[in-house]
Amino acid sequence: MMPHSNPSIKKQVYDRISYLGTASKADLLNVFPLTSSSMTRLLDEMTTQQLIVVSGLGSSTGGRKPILFQTNPQYRYILGLEISRIYSSLGLYDMHLNPLSMTRWEMDRSMSPELLVTHVTNSAKEFLSEHGLSSKDVLGMGIGAVGPLDQGKGIILEPEYFPSPSWSHVPICDMLEERLHIPVKLDNGANTALIGEHWALRNQDYQHILYVHAGVTIRSAMMSGGQIVRGAVDTEGAVGQMIIQTNGPRLHGKGNYGALEAFVSVPSLEERVRTQLKIGRSSVLAGIPAERVNFTTLTEALVQGDALVKEQFAETAAYLGIGLANLINALHPECVILGGPLVGAHQLVFETSVEVAKKNTYHYPEYSPVFTQGRLKEEALATGAAVMLLHEWEGE
Numbered sequence: 136m137m138p139h140s141n142p143s144i145k146k147q148v149y150d151r152i153s154y155l156g157t158a159s160k161a162d163l164l165n166v167f168p169l170t171s172s173s174m175t176r177l178l179d180e181m182t183t184q185q186l187i188v189v190s191g192l193g194s195s196t197g198g199r200k201p202i203l204f205q206t207n208p209q210y211r212y213i214l215g216l217e218i219s220r221i222y223s224s225l226g227l228y229d230m231h232l233n234p235l236s237m238t239r240w241e242m243d244r245s246m247s248p249e250l251l252v253t254h255v256t257n258s259a260k261e262f263l264s265e266h267g268l269s270s271k272d273v274l275g276m277g278i279g280a281v282g283p284l285d286q287g288k289g290i291i292l293e294p295e296y297f298p299s300p301s302w303s304h305v306p307i308c309d310m311l312e313e314r315l316h317i318p319v320k321l322d323n324g325a326n327t328a329l330i331g332e333h334w335a336l337r338n339q340d341y342q343h344i345l346y347v348h349a350g351v352t353i354r355s356a357m358m359s360g361g362q363i364v365r366g367a368v369d370t371e372g373a374v375g376q377m378i379i380q381t382n383g384p385r386l387h388g389k390g391n392y393g394a395l396e397a398f399v400s401v402p403s404l405e406e407r408v409r410t411q412l413k414i415g416r417s418s419v420l421a422g423i424p425a426e427r428v429n430f431t432t433l434t435e436a437l438v439q440g441d442a443l444v445k446e447q448f449a450e451t452a453a454y455l456g457i458g459l460a461n462l463i464n465a466l467h468p469e470c471v472i473l474g475g476p477l478v479g480a481h482q483l484v485f486e487t488s489v490e491v492a493k494k495n496t497y498h499y500p501e502y503s504p505v506f507t508q509g510r511l512k513e514e515a516l517a518t519g520a521a522v523m524l525l526h527e528w529e530g531e
Contacts, residue, residue, distance in 0.1 A: 157193075158205075186530075206230055222240060227263075291304075327516050350475040399451055399454045400477075
């Protein structure tokens with residue numbers, strides 16, 4: 136596991152250059168309490184180590200044009216792994232977080248932790264071979280996974296709704312470190328998705344961001360002052376237990392009565408459509424076996440314009456909007472990022488949930504956060520896991 140410590144001044148300067156893309160010495164002196172000569176020595180040292188490279192000259196303000204520095208994208212490489220309920224994915228990235236290779240696996244009943252680790256190990260080695268790299272060229276691997284987690288020990292605890300029943304108390308970091316001989320760090324997927332989107336949106340300089348992932352369950356993460364907000368325990372899925380209807384239904388007999396996930400989740404959507412079909416509602420799905428009415432067939436019917444399915448997606452989106460309004464009124468983000476299979480299924484879901492959220496936001500339109508599906512979208516979680524690893528890296 137990667138250790139935690141306060142970053143050195145060199146790492147802080149590196150991170151600042153990385154965040155800005157390019158930076159001059161003057162840009163850095165505006166942020167860090169170093170003398171001009173000390174900054175010059177530090178930049179010379181980092182250039183000699185090939186941590187940074189000269190990228191060109193900036194605009195002149197009357198004198199000589201300033202030298203611009205950027206981080207060296209080929210200094211090392213990073214692996215980012217997503218472990219989710221529907222699929223898992225692995226990416227290899229350079230130090231600018233450009234994806235070099237990507238692959239994905241379906242998380243069916245056969246996908247045990249041991250099998251996924253084997254797939255990840257083989258694919259990581261193939262990626263490195265394709266690009267002429269060895270494990271010494273890799274800083275490490277970041278993992279964003281479904282919680283709950285023991286982040287410090289690198290263990291996936293007891294996630295619900297995994298197709299394979301063997302995902303319980305899985306020491307995923309130790310398993311991958313033993314196979315790949317690189318540092319591995321774990322965080323929950325909502326956090327890494329938010330870290331990834333924050334990186335992709337860094338030119339907007341958002342400091343307070345809410346991320347909500349709507350899929351098999353509802354997962355969320357919050358960033359304040361540019362930092363992930365963490366509680367006493369890892370409960371990324373707790374937002375799904377927000378009660379929006381007193382004495383309402385439960386999802387599969389678990390959780391709170393009237394909880395958000397009983398109205399906004401893939402299982403609840405599937406269950407509602409099956410119920411409507413049983414009472415004879417007209418649909419392109421009428422007549423097919425109940426077990427075949429799943430999220431895939433629902434999204435296909437939605438694209439075809441099926442009235443029943445469109446109605447149920449719209450209802451799901453409206454309830455999502457109510458949940459969003461509750462979170463926005465409590466947390467006051469400046470930006471709200473919506474992700475996950477439900478939101479990505481059709482523009483109807485995003486537009487309806489945002490409309491309902493705005494109508495129920497206190498002091499709207501005076502207070503009006505930006506709503507977006509982000510830039511990375513389904514790649515946010517794996518990319519964010521790589522960004523997390525880069526942030527945790529202590530430098531050399």
